[in-house]
Amino acid sequence: xxxxxxxxxxxxxxxxxxxxxxxxxxxxxxxxxxxxxxxxxxxxxxxxxxxxxxxxxxxxxxxxxxxxxxxxxxxxxxxxxxxxxxxxxxxxxxxxxxxxxxxxxxxxxxxxxxxxxxxxxxxxxxxxxxxxxxxxxxxxxxxxxxxxxxxxxxxxxxxxxxxxxxxxxxxxxxxxxxxxxxxxxxxxxxxxxxxxxxxxxxxxxxxxxxxxxxxxxxxxxxxxxxxxxxxxxxxxxxxxxxxxxxxxxxxxxxxxxxxxx
Numbered sequence: 069x070x071x072x073x074x075x076x077x078x079x080x081x082x083x084x085x086x087x088x089x090x091x092x093x094x095x096x097x098x099x100x101x102x103x104x105x106x107x108x109x110x111x112x113x114x115x116x117x118x119x120x121x122x123x124x125x126x127x128x129x130x131x132x133x134x135x136x137x138x139x140x141x142x143x144x145x146x147x148x149x150x151x152x153x154x155x156x157x158x159x160x161x162x163x164x165x166x167x168x169x170x171x172x173x174x175x176x177x178x179x180x181x182x183x184x185x186x187x188x189x190x191x192x193x194x195x196x197x198x199x200x201x202x203x204x205x206x207x208x209x210x211x212x213x214x215x216x217x218x219x220x221x222x223x224x225x226x227x228x229x230x231x232x233x234x235x236x237x238x239x240x241x242x243x244x245x246x247x248x249x250x251x252x253x254x255x256x257x258x259x260x261x262x263x264x265x266x267x268x269x270x271x272x273x274x275x276x277x278x279x280x281x282x283x284x285x286x287x288x289x290x291x292x293x294x295x296x297x298x299x300x301x302x303x304x305x306x307x308x309x310x311x312x313x314x315x316x317x318x319x320x321x322x323x324x325x326x327x328x329x
Contacts, residue, residue: 121261200238
């Protein structure tokens, strides 16, 4: 039997007027609403990250044409613009919050644009959006030492638990970067699954801590979006991204080797 391949869509900011730091990985509210309409018209069935991973872990069948809608970092437009569009279709989604970027008591001031506050995060959770972890300050986790790695994961998990009443069970690696050490730490902190980037479709064989996503950005037009959710020409669409990622991976491995013990 052919293995099911699932498009996991990765969004960041949803805004008509992004700043320079978030522009490339932002989408307009109109584009986002149109993309959800495509999912509805084509009969795709959105799931949360936790639901997909639980089904794959237990062997329970997936619904027809599954898809995941995920957001990274915690930009305010997810509440202002994305939530009404999701509610219109009754679609679930997953938001991975960088807890030190959310406005409120734990804010480190590192947010790249206008960020959510905790009241808005709770409203999203109450509306059926799964809230996952995305570290506390958004470092490249494979580049930090063990103490910093533990602190990033512990702080993120504990803040979400304090604000929402239960710890997050899903995680997304900042920048998509991980390593065996990072994945082991994520699992040890109680996260049952984690998402990378990879710009390809997710498969059960990737394992619950390395599920891949496809990037939706400001230049993703309607035709390209339809190809992404259909799983067509993804390799060609992201060929340049993959080449850059491979090159940068060599640089990052070299940095790790040179890092003092």
